[in-house]
Amino acid sequence: MASDYDTVDAALARAGADTDAAEGHGTLCGMLSVNNAISSEDWFRELLPDPEPGDLLAQEARRQLGEVFKETRMELHDTGLDFHLLLPGDDEGLERRVEALGHWCQGYLYGMAVCGVREGANLPEDTAELVRDFAEIAGTGFDVEIDETNETAYSEIVEYVRVGVLLINEELQPIKAPPRLQ
Structure with a gap:
C-alpha cells in the first residue's frame, strides 16, 4: 500500500475521526469485502463527522482518505495479491x-x-473460521515482550490476517476474470 500509516492517521485526526488509521482501514476492508460497490462516502459516514462548511483541513483530509479508498479497493481486487494491511x-x-x-x-x-x-x-x-479468528485477535489484550520470537509471531499473524482477508473477499465476492477473446 502506498499510503503511510502516520499520514493516514493524521488525516483521520484532522477530519475529526474517533478512530486510528488501522481501525479505519480495517473498516474499509471489511466493507469492501462484503460489498465492492460501496463509495468512499459510505466509508466516510462510518468514520467521520460531517465537515463544517469551509473547513479546508477536513476537506484535504477527505481527499487523502479518498486516495486510500481507491488504493485499497484496487489492491483487494487485484489478482496479483498485492494487498497489505495499513499498520505502523x-x-x-x-x-x-x-x-x-x-x-x-x-x-x-x-x-x-x-x-x-x-x-x-x-x-x-x-470465512466463518477467519471471522472468529479476527474477533479473537481484536479482543486480545496482552503485554508484549520484545524479542525475536514475538517479532516473528507478529509477522506471521499479520500475514495470516492479510491472506485471510483476501480469502474472505474472494469467497464473498469472487474476482471476475476479464473476458477472453474467442
Whole structure:
C-alpha cells in the first residue's frame, strides 16, 4: 500500500475521526469485502463527522482518505495479491503494532457488520473460521515482550490476517476474470 500509516492517521485526526488509521482501514476492508460497490462516502459516514462548511483541513483530509479508498479497493481486487494491511511500520514498538493489529481486526469486523454480515451469519466455512479468528485477535489484550520470537509471531499473524482477508473477499465476492477473446 502506498499510503503511510502516520499520514493516514493524521488525516483521520484532522477530519475529526474517533478512530486510528488501522481501525479505519480495517473498516474499509471489511466493507469492501462484503460489498465492492460501496463509495468512499459510505466509508466516510462510518468514520467521520460531517465537515463544517469551509473547513479546508477536513476537506484535504477527505481527499487523502479518498486516495486510500481507491488504493485499497484496487489492491483487494487485484489478482496479483498485492494487498497489505495499513499498520505502523517495523520502526514502531511491537506493543504499538500489536495494538494496531487488534484495532485493524476490530475495524474489519465492524465494516463487515455495517454491510450486513451479522454474527452467526451463514458464511462459507473458511470465512466463518477467519471471522472468529479476527474477533479473537481484536479482543486480545496482552503485554508484549520484545524479542525475536514475538517479532516473528507478529509477522506471521499479520500475514495470516492479510491472506485471510483476501480469502474472505474472494469467497464473498469472487474476482471476475476479464473476458477472453474467442
